Amino acid sequence: MDKRGIGVFDSGLGGLTVLKEIKKILPNEDLVYFGDTARVPYGPRSKETIMKYTFQAINFLLTKDVKAIVIACNTATARSLVEAQEKYDIPIIGVIEAGARTAAASTKNGKVGIIGTEGTIKSKAYNAEIKKIDKRIKVYGKACSLFVPIVEEGWANTEVARLTAKEYLKELEEKDVDSIVLGCTHYPLLKRTIGEEVGMEVKLVNPARETAIDLKNILIEKNLLNTKEELGECNYFVSDINEKFPSIAREFLKSKIEVEKVEIQRY
Amino acid sequence: MDKRGIGVFDSGLGGLTVLKEIKKILPNEDLVYFGDTARVPYGPRSKETIMKYTFQAINFLLTKDVKAIVIACNTATARSLVEAQEKYDIPIIGVIEAGARTAAASTKNGKVGIIGTEGTIKSKAYNAEIKKIDKRIKVYGKACSLFVPIVEEGWANTEVARLTAKEYLKELEEKDVDSIVLGCTHYPLLKRTIGEEVGMEVKLVNPARETAIDLKNILIEKNLLNTKEELGECNYFVSDINEKFPSIAREFLKSKIEVEKVEIQRY
Secondary structure, eight states: OOOOEEEEEESSSTTHHHHHHHHHHOTTSOEEEEEOTTTOOOTTSOHHHHHHHHHHHHHHHHHTTEEEEEEOOHHHHHHHHHHHHHHOSSOEEOSHHHHHHHHHHHOSSSEEEEEEOHHHHHHTHHHHHHHHHOTTOEEEEEEOTTHHHHHHTTOTTSHHHHHHHHHHHHHHHHTTOSEEEEOSTTGGGGHHHHHHHHOTTSEEEOHHHHHHHHHHHHHHHTTOOOOOSSOOOEEEEESOOOTTHHHHHHHHHSSOOOEEEOOGGGO | OOOOEEEEEESSSTTHHHHHHHHHHOTTSOEEEEEOTTTOOOTTSOHHHHHHHHHHHHHHHHTTTEEEEEEOOHHHHHHHHHHHHHHOSSOEEOSHHHHHHHHHHHOSSSEEEEEEOHHHHHHTHHHHHHHHHOTTOEEEEEEOTTHHHHHHTTOTTSHHHHHHHHHHHHHHHHTTOSEEEEOSTTGGGGHHHHHHHHOTTSEEEOHHHHHHHHHHHHHHHTTOOOOOSSOOOEEEEESOOOTTHHHHHHHHHSSOOOEEEOOGGGO
């Protein structure tokens, strides 16, 4: 039994969708969330810059004495997970392996679509993971850069969102994919809009839940579970707090949270 | 006569629209551009964070021995110009004073609209500047957070852009404004889409040209003009270079540029 907490890192607030799933699967664990809101979004940045930002986030979380870290951001996972795992001694897991596994299990016609940020799609990280599982599966990626700002504007269920989804998804529809990975933590909030566009017969895969299950298995395997009876605590840190913060946090968590600001450049 | 260059700072690449105007008005001056592409956009960030980023940008430009600095970003001007002018000895000008002056001169019915990022609109910096000129002018601000990502996606003239413009601008249309300030350096690229929505009778004010004229006047006044006969050189620096960079830069400048990367956190 290990009482230390689990670090959850995201480029901003999208990772709260992953944190929510971890809370459900591991209710007794203490969690420490860090969102890099001073430098969000990571989607359009270079690999080098994303690696630097990820290492700073991990360095910060380590000061909170965490026993494991979840990189709850597809872009950061795609661009820096392998390097982070090499650099640090504690278990670090991303969201892509779980998402890839779920997609591979879900497709019937062997055609999977991946939607995400520019960084995630350009990295082809999902393609590589899915090919590891089954080489025959065809993987089609599509960067949907406007989805994150649309969600943050609170426009997920508007005509603008629908038209944007139509434009982005037509390529995947033409490829006849039967499963689409929501490869960005903001996208579950667009699930209805995306679903209406591609139709009920296309399965939308959200890697968050599978990631939480992976995390639990790793904690069990490494004998790191917290077996206390009380519910775990959750502490939230961000690198910038702007006026819009409370409303976006509410959008993701459906509850109010207290946050503390971190000077992330120092880590 | 002063041969030192002029620093032009923007949160990203939007400031290239201002740089273009400076080149036209002051063709003999050497220019040093810095775009903070590792931390763009500034629009949604807090005043504190934007001030820190602005000071780092100015510190970097000072290492290039510039004689004056233009903050070619509305958000950075709104949130940090006054503090930067207090902190540094060389002339520093923003884009808002010029935009406000042009809007005040342009309106006939005394009703002006300002569109910009969350940060610019929340700061009410345009309101304050316009009120200084004429207290009777009514100023209506509207944050248009999706316009920047739409421009960066290359979607400025699409149906998504038109629908988004319709949604954002209906408030200003209801207020019967006859002039709208394009209070973000990305927005001139949306001029046609915005113009089609609000109609020909509404004047769209682009602060870039007036800012360049202001700069010229300040250089003359302070005896800082470069009176050499040859055309000035232009050097470009950014804090991150991603794969999309060349296409976005081309969108703004209509020509290819060479850029150098700067570790801006060190300044």
